[in-house]
Amino acid sequence: MQAIELTSGSAMSPITLFIHADIIVKLVIMGLIVASIWTWTTIFSHGRRLARIARENEAFEREFWKTDNIDRFFDAQAKRDAPSARVFASGMSEWRRSTAGSNVDREGTRARLATTMGSTVAAEIDRLSDRLNILATTGSVAPFVGLFGTVWGIMRSFSDIAASQNTSLGVVAPGIAEALFATALGLFAAIPAVIAYNRLTHRINRIEARMHRFADGFHTTLSRELEGVQ
Numbered sequence: 001m002q003a004i005e006l007t008s009g010s011a012m013s014p015i016t017l018f019i020h021a022d023i024i025v026k027l028v029i030m031g032l033i034v035a036s037i038w039t040w041t042t043i044f045s046h047g048r049r050l051a052r053i054a055r056e057n058e059a060f061e062r063e064f065w066k067t068d069n070i071d072r073f074f075d076a077q078a079k080r081d082a083p084s085a086r087v088f089a090s091g092m093s094e095w096r097r098s099t100a101g102s103n104v105d106r107e108g109t110r111a112r113l114a115t116t117m118g119s120t121v122a123a124e125i126d127r128l129s130d131r132l133n134i135l136a137t138t139g140s141v142a143p144f145v146g147l148f149g150t151v152w153g154i155m156r157s158f159s160d161i162a163a164s165q166n167t168s169l170g171v172v173a174p175g176i177a178e179a180l181f182a183t184a185l186g187l188f189a190a191i192p193a194v195i196a197y198n199r200l201t202h203r204i205n206r207i208e209a210r211m212h213r214f215a216d217g218f219h220t221t222l223s224r225e226l227e228g229v230q
Contacts, residue, residue, distance in 0.1 A: 014181065021178040022156050028149030028182050032142060036189040039138050042131060043196040050203045053128065056082035057207065061214050064088065070221070083124040083207070084214050090120040091218055099226075106226045113222055117215040125208045132200060139194035146186020153179025 018029055060082045067073040074092045077085060094116040098109040157175025 017178045017181045021181070022153060025149045025153045025156075025178055025182055028145060028152075029185055032146060032149075032182070032185040032189050035138050035142055035145075036185070036192075039135060039189060039193045039196070042134050043192065043200075046132065046200050047196075050128065050200065050207065053083060054203070054207060057084040057210060057214075060084045060088075061210075064214075064218075083121075083128070084211055086124060087117050087120045087211055087215050088218060091117045091215070091222065095222055095225075104226070109226060110219070110223055113219055114215075117219065118212075121208065121211045121215055124211065125204060128204050128207065129201075132197060132204075135193045135197035135200070139190045139197055142190040142193065143183075143186045146183040146189075149182025149186070150179040153182060 018026060021029065060077070060080060061084055063077070064073065064084075070092070074089070078089045078092070091113055094112050095109070098104065098112055153175060157179065160175060
């Protein structure tokens with residue numbers, strides 16, 4: 001490993017450390033930089049997406065609970081692009097199929113409505129959670145990848161010390177700094193990933209809870225309607 005003269009602060013800058021690092025450490029550093037960029041892209045894209053979906057769900061549910069004609073509302077809003085709207089559409093579609101015949105099985109209809117809307121909620125949450133595993137993977141793996149780069153760099157540093165027979169700070173410090181730089185990048189990628197994963201998961205859980213409340217309320221409304229069906 002090439003030694004770096006510790007003559008100025010710029011000699012220990014991230015760019016200088018990267019340039020003089022071993023090829024393995026360079027690969028580790030580049031991988032962690034890519035992981036960090038990917039992490040922040042996921043954080044911003046999912047953050048905006050979840051905020052938009054929460055607003056759309058709130059607006060749809062507010063309009064739904066104001067309507068006095070569910071069938072007309074369904075005909076007008078069936079294709080609306082909001083998770084709560086898709087839960088509503090699945091419930092209404094099952095309602096129309098189950099009540100189309102002359103003899104309506106009330107208990108069977110209630111069970112099918114609950115199953116259909118519950119499945120739709122689960123599918124919507126799966127769709128919202130897509131790619132969040134990137135954050136979980138980065139948060140758990142990045143520190144160990146950085147640690148691998150650190151261990152490799154330190155091994156090379158000791159190898160260079162043994163070859164040069166020189167244990168002065170000028171020989172030891174540069175290699176150690178390069179190695180520790182990999183650990184720092186690993187933590188830089190992992191810490192935001194873990195925080196964002198927990199935060200975004202919490203927001204998805206809130207959306208899921210709200211959708212379940214909407215599905216339960218809609219199920220109750222349709223159950224009351226069943227009492228008037230012959």
